[in-house]
Amino acid sequence: MYNKTVLTLALLLTWGLSYAQVDLVNKVINNKSEQASSGFHFTTVVNAETTPVENQGASGTCWSYSTNSFLESExxxxxxxxxxxxKIYTARCSYIDKAENYVRMHGSLNWGDGGEPHDVVNMYAKYGTMPESVYTGLHYGTKHNNFGEMQEILKGMLDAVVKNKNGTLTPAWKKAFTAVLDSYLGAVPEKFTYNGKDYTPDSFAKEVVGLNPDNYVEFISVTTSPYWQKAMMMVPDNWAFQQDWNIPMDDITKIIDHALKQGYTIAWGTDVSEPYFSWKNGVAYVPERDLAAMTSQEKAGLFNGPQPEMNITPELRQEAFDNYNTTDDHGMQITGIAKDQNGKEYYIVKNSWGTDNDHQGYLYVTKAFVAYKTTSFLVNKKGVPEDIRKKVGI
Incomplete structure (x- = not known):
């Protein structure tokens, strides 16, 4: 069990937040209730198979943990x-590609651990993959990821490259950048042995994992671009400038429901900064009343049991993006559907912060929360309803 100070620091490092954002992180730590475990009673309705919960440690690699877990379920x-x-092999590959974009953009690109679900599929297609047992990234004696120092050094190096003091860029910086990754994460093996057979990352992806990266599609929902067309995912961690299918808000849960009922899971990007997201209690929903209008007693009881929820509209969702109430904080995996004691449906969500919460690393998240706070989600094309597949041509 972490104390408040240690957990605050861990979350700051995990999300790549500045120390000026301590207040935001404290919301996530403090929004819990001792009555939640007795106030909520969940019954599983649909539950797709997945692998055990992991812990991303002090690294902003939630997108890699959640989407690689998604691939494991696939x-x-x-x-x-x-x-x-x-997960760290995937992250490392993305850091190299992101560094090239950072330099090409003369430093006008977000830098840090962060990424998106599509990055995992893109790295899988380009660089292959390997077992976690072969490449852990724990190269210098740490038991958990701790990327703060490494990322500061990498950014400092890239900023020095962008200054271009030589008058023209040399190719040497890429070797230096890779050497830093090797120092902190370990060198990537060109070949490795798995179950008595030798593989490269590419051959392992093709022969053992055997998934087709073209089978996956990512969706967003914004009112600022036409529906049923591709649009830029306008979040800082979209360093690859990916365009995704833009769909109406109601189709977010329609697709997720259909996929889960077909046995597919979802790689999910979302906001977790709101006081009505409780990691400790493993519950997230959208209260019917505005938090500013609540008494302190009402706020203290946010997670004492099921509560009425706000009616979410596309306009409300877009406003939250535009005024920064919704931010691209975290990636998790949606693995199932459950009902509370009143018959209301929630999504079962697998996190990558270890198992130290009321539901052993999982959360129960309402459909209203998902409709309101989803930034993007990635799913197998076969999990998308036929009418939507026709509309986007997949």
Whole structure:
């Protein structure tokens, strides 16, 4: 059990937040109730298979943990024996590609651990993958990821490259950048042995994991671009400038419901900064009343049991994006559907912060929260309803 100070620091490092954002993190730590475990009673309705909960440690690699877990579930769905995939190998590959974009953009690009679900699929397609047992990233004696120092050094190096003191860029910076990654995460093996057979990352992806990266599609929902067309995912961590299918808000939960009922899971990007998201209690919803209008007693009882929820509209959702109430904070995996004691449906969500909460690392999140706070989600094309597949041509 972490004390408040240690957990605050861990979350700051995990999300790549500045120390000026301590107040935001404290909301996530303090919005809990001792009555939640007795106030909520959940019954599982649908539960897709997945692999054990992991802990991303002090690194902003939630997107890699959640989407690689999604790929592990895809292996199960395909009838394969799932392999715990190296989340840090994926992250490392993305850092190299992101560094090239950072330099090309003369430093006008967000830098840090962060990424999006599509980054995992893109890295899988380009660089392959490997088992977690082969590449842990724990190179210098740490038991958990701790990327703060490494990322500061990497950014400092890139900023020095962008200054271009030589008058023209040399190719040497890429070797230096890779050497820093090697120092902190370990060198990537060109070949490795798994179950008595030698593989490269590419051959392991093709022969053992066996998933087709073209089978996955990512969705967003904004009112600022036409629906049923691709639009830029306008969040700082979209360093790859990915465009995704823009769909109406109501189709977010329509797709997720359909996928889950077909046995597919979802890689989910969302905001977790709100006081009505409780990691400790493993519950997230959208209160019917505005928090500013609540008494302190009402706020203290936010997680004492099921509560009425706000009616979420596309306009309300867009406003939250535009005024920064919704931010691209975290990636998790939606794995199932459950009902509370009143018959209301929630999504079962797998997190990557270890198992130290009321639901052993999982959360129960209402559909209103998902409709309101989703930044993007990625799913197998076969999990998308037929009418929506036709509309976007997949």
């Amino acid at each position: 292996m199960i769905k395909a009838g394969k024996q799932p392999v715990p995939l190296s």
